[in-house]
Each structure stands twice: as structure tokens, then as C-alpha cells.
Amino acid sequence: MLLLIPGPVQTRPEVRAAMAQDIAPWDVDFQRVYARIRERVLVIAGGTPGEHATLPLQGAGHFVTEATIRTFVAPGAKVLVPMNGAYAQRMARLAREAGRVVVELKLTDTRGATAADIMPALAADPDIGTVAMVFHETGSGIVNDAEGIGAALRGAGRRMILDAVSAFGALPFSLAAHPECDALVFTSGKCLEGMPGIGFAVARIDRTEACAGQAGSWSLDLSDVLAHAKRAGWGSIRFTPPVQAIAAFDVALDLYDAEGGQAARLARYRANTDALYDGIIGLGLRPYLAREHQGPVIVTVHQPADPRFDLMSFVEALKRRGVLISNFYNTAAPTMRIGAIGAITPDDMRRAVDAIGATLNEVLTKAA
Known part of the structure; x- marks a missing residue:
């Protein structure tokens, strides 16, 4: 099955194989792996040892996003969120339900936000101290x-x-x-092509320590994650972690380095996106974004205007041809979400385009 969603992504066999073991989180060998991962992530983030720290947290991206907002934005303080997609809306909700005052900046979801917008x-409003922003919005x-x-x-x-x-x-x-x-x-299950299950905040140490005590949650307090690491060692984890996902992530980082790191990963994803974008146009479908605003992670496509088209039926029929895409959309207009990241190549994308074309013909013919 070719998995074309923006995460959790399709993974390499070596990554999946690393999960086939039982692991004790306090075992010395595993703690070395965990400490090594923190160091490797810091390098990818362009952080400075002693100035920044990798602070992992169990769970999905929403967990670590909420923890970051709770840790660095004081209760009752204002945080501005550029509202140009579904995941910005989720970030705003996380902040609001944590008792922070959200200032929503309404923007279109068809282009990225710039400093001129913010x-x-x-x-x-000089009372706004923080801007919380989604880097890549997979809604569009x-x-x-x-x-x-x-x-x-x-x-x-x-x-x-x-x-x-x-x-x-x-x-x-x-x-830096x-x-x-x-x-x-x-998170572990996106562009670094690991398995899902763990989120990471790479944070300034001085700010993390200065914000101690304001999270309002023990589980979601990144200052406590940092304090625990300093006290018990960087290979130690608060609470029970997803140990198999961490072991797999270490292998995913090996593959990331072998590919050539960030520049090489981005180049492959851009090539995937170009193949998909061009192929979609070739099928007579219309991408949601103009090419100059198209990011390298997901191509969102307007659904066919044909009243016989049904997204769920299409997704299930496409799955029978070996390609799985999202069965929901996050835009105001009806769209289809097709991911371009994971352990996939431009040839995979061209194969997916062929399957999409054949499936469209199938489902529209049957519905006639």
C-alpha cells in the first residue's frame, strides 16, 4: 500500500523492524539511545548545546504543542495566532482552553503568512507578547x-x-x-519518517527555566521535562515512553543522515510534489493552491465538480488500487488531500497519479 497522507507517513522496512523488540525504558542501553536522539535532534534544529535542549513528550503533536503554549505563555497572557488553516485553528483552541488569551489574525488559506501580515x-496591541504559528499548514x-x-x-x-x-x-x-x-x-512520524508516538520541543533553556511553574499541568510542563533531565540524566524519561517508537526513530535518523539530511530530504519532497502537482493538472483536476504558494508536503486538490463524485467512495476505490489518501478535508471548499512526504519517490507519485485517474474513471462510470 502506498500511503499518501501528511503523517504518520510511509516508513522504510528498517524503521518498522526496529520496533520488533521489548524494551525497558530505564535500561542503560536504551537510555544511551534516548540521549543520542536528543543530541541528534538538536543538531537538525540548529540549536546550540547549553543554550537549547530537546524536550520530548509522549503523544501526538497536539500534546507537545499544548505543552509548549502552556510552558511559554503565562495564564491570561495574550498570544497571536495567524489563522490561515485548520491546524492554526487547533493551535488557537489549545491555547484558549489552557486559559491563554488568543488574538486571532484572520488570513486566507491560499498563501503563507508574512511579517507584513503579522x-x-x-x-x-502591545500586550501581545508571543506569536504562535504553524510553519507548514497541512490543511491546504x-x-x-x-x-x-x-x-x-x-x-x-x-x-x-x-x-x-x-x-x-x-x-x-x-x-541559533x-x-x-x-x-x-x-513529531516523530512526519518528515523524519519515524513511527508516530512521540513529540519534541526544541527549546531555549533560559526561557524554559524562567517559565517554570506556569504550565498548570505536571504532564504538560516542559520546564519539568528539562528539570528531570538535568536531575536524572538526558537518557532518563518522565513517565512511561513509547520505547519502540523511540528505537525506530533512532534508525529513521540514521536513514535521514545517509540520505543527506535536510537539503536532500527537501529536494526529494519537492520532486514528489512537482510530480503530483503536474500529474493532477494532467488529469484535468485543479490544485487548491497556485504553484507559487504550493509547499512540499501535501497537494490539496479541488474535488471534481461532477455531482456523482463522493470522496469516501473514491478513497475506498483508490485504496483497492494500492494508494491510500486522506478521507477528509480541512478547507472551506471540498478538496482531496494527497501527501508527498514519507519513504516515497517521484516514481511513486506518478504511479499514484495513474491510479487516481483510473479510479476517477471507475467511480464516475459506476455512478452514472
Whole structure:
């Protein structure tokens, strides 16, 4: 089965094989693996040892995103969220339900946010201390300008939290170059092509320690994750971790390095996206985004206007041809979400396009 969703992604056999073992989280050998992963992630994030730390947390990306908001935004404080996609909406909800005051900046979901969008809102409200932003929005496929927005925030003395769940490991961003960024967050099952089950915040140590006590949750307090590591060692984990997913992630990082790291991973994903985007147009379908706004992770496609088309029926029929895409969409207009990341190649994407074309013909003919 060719899995074309924006995460959890299709993985290599070596990654899956690493999970076929029983592991004690306190075992010395495993603790070495866990400590090594933290160091390797820090390098990918462009962090500085002693200045930044990798702070893992069990669960999905929403868990570590909420933990980051709780840790770095004080209760009752204002946080601005650029609202240009479904995952920005989720970030805003996480912040609001944690008791933070969310300022929503309404933007279109057909292009990425820039500093020109953000800064007027900050100038109008000096009480906004932090911008929390999704780097790559998999609702539509746009990429927000984290580099430019971060630089503008630094100049204005504001802070940033970057949700890089669908970007980390592919899109470049260096924490060392962005001291305004309190933390960037990501998960194991996206662009680094590991298994799902663990989230990571790569955070400034000084800010994490300065924000101790304001999370309002023991489980979701990144300052406590840091304090535990300093007390018990970087190979030690609070609570029971997804040990098999961590073992698999170590192998996924080996494969990432062997491929050539961030630049090589991004190049392959861009080639996947180009093959998919061009193929979709060749089928007579219409991508949701203009090419200049198309990110390298997912291609969102307008559903056929034909009233006989039904998304769920189409997804099930396509699955019978060996290709699985999302059976839901996150845009106002009816669309189809087709992922371009994971252990896949442009040839896989061309094969998927052929299957999509044949399946469309099948389901529309049957519905006639």
C-alpha cells in the first residue's frame, strides 16, 4: 500500500523492524539511545548545546504543542495566532482552553503568512507578547514565512512558538539564528519518517527555566521535562515512553543522515510534489493552491465538480488500487488531500497519479 497522507507517513522496512523488540525504558542501553536522539535532534534544529535542549513528550503533536503554549505563555497572557488553516485553528483552541488569551489574525488559506501580515496586529496591541504559528499548514499546503516573521518579532521584542510538526527535517529553520523563538515543536512520524508516538520541543533553556511553574499541568510542563533531565540524566524519561517508537526513530535518523539530511530530504519532497502537482493538472483536476504558494508536503486538490463524485467512495476505490489518501478535508471548499512526504519517490507519485485517474474513471462510470 502506498500511503499518501501528511503523517504518520510511509516508513522504510528498517524503521518498522526496529520496533520488533521489548524494551525497558530505564535500561542503560536504551537510555544511551534516548540521549543520542536528543543530541541528534538538536543538531537538525540548529540549536546550540547549553543554550537549547530537546524536550520530548509522549503523544501526538497536539500534546507537545499544548505543552509548549502552556510552558511559554503565562495564564491570561495574550498570544497571536495567524489563522490561515485548520491546524492554526487547533493551535488557537489549545491555547484558549489552557486559559491563554488568543488574538486571532484572520488570513486566507491560499498563501503563507508574512511579517507584513503579522506586524500591524502587534503594533496595534502591545500586550501581545508571543506569536504562535504553524510553519507548514497541512490543511491546504501553504508555508508560513517563519524566517521573515521571526526576524521581525526579534526586532520588535516579541517571542515566537513555531509548530513545525509537518515541516521539521525538511524545511530549514535554525534556532541559533532565531533567539526570539522559545521553542519549535515536531513529531516523530512526519518528515523524519519515524513511527508516530512521540513529540519534541526544541527549546531555549533560559526561557524554559524562567517559565517554570506556569504550565498548570505536571504532564504538560516542559520546564519539568528539562528539570528531570538535568536531575536524572538526558537518557532518563518522565513517565512511561513509547520505547519502540523511540528505537525506530533512532534508525529513521540514521536513514535521514545517509540520505543527506535536510537539503536532500527537501529536494526529494519537492520532486514528489512537482510530480503530483503536474500529474493532477494532467488529469484535468485543479490544485487548491497556485504553484507559487504550493509547499512540499501535501497537494490539496479541488474535488471534481461532477455531482456523482463522493470522496469516501473514491478513497475506498483508490485504496483497492494500492494508494491510500486522506478521507477528509480541512478547507472551506471540498478538496482531496494527497501527501508527498514519507519513504516515497517521484516514481511513486506518478504511479499514484495513474491510479487516481483510473479510479476517477471507475467511480464516475459506476455512478452514472
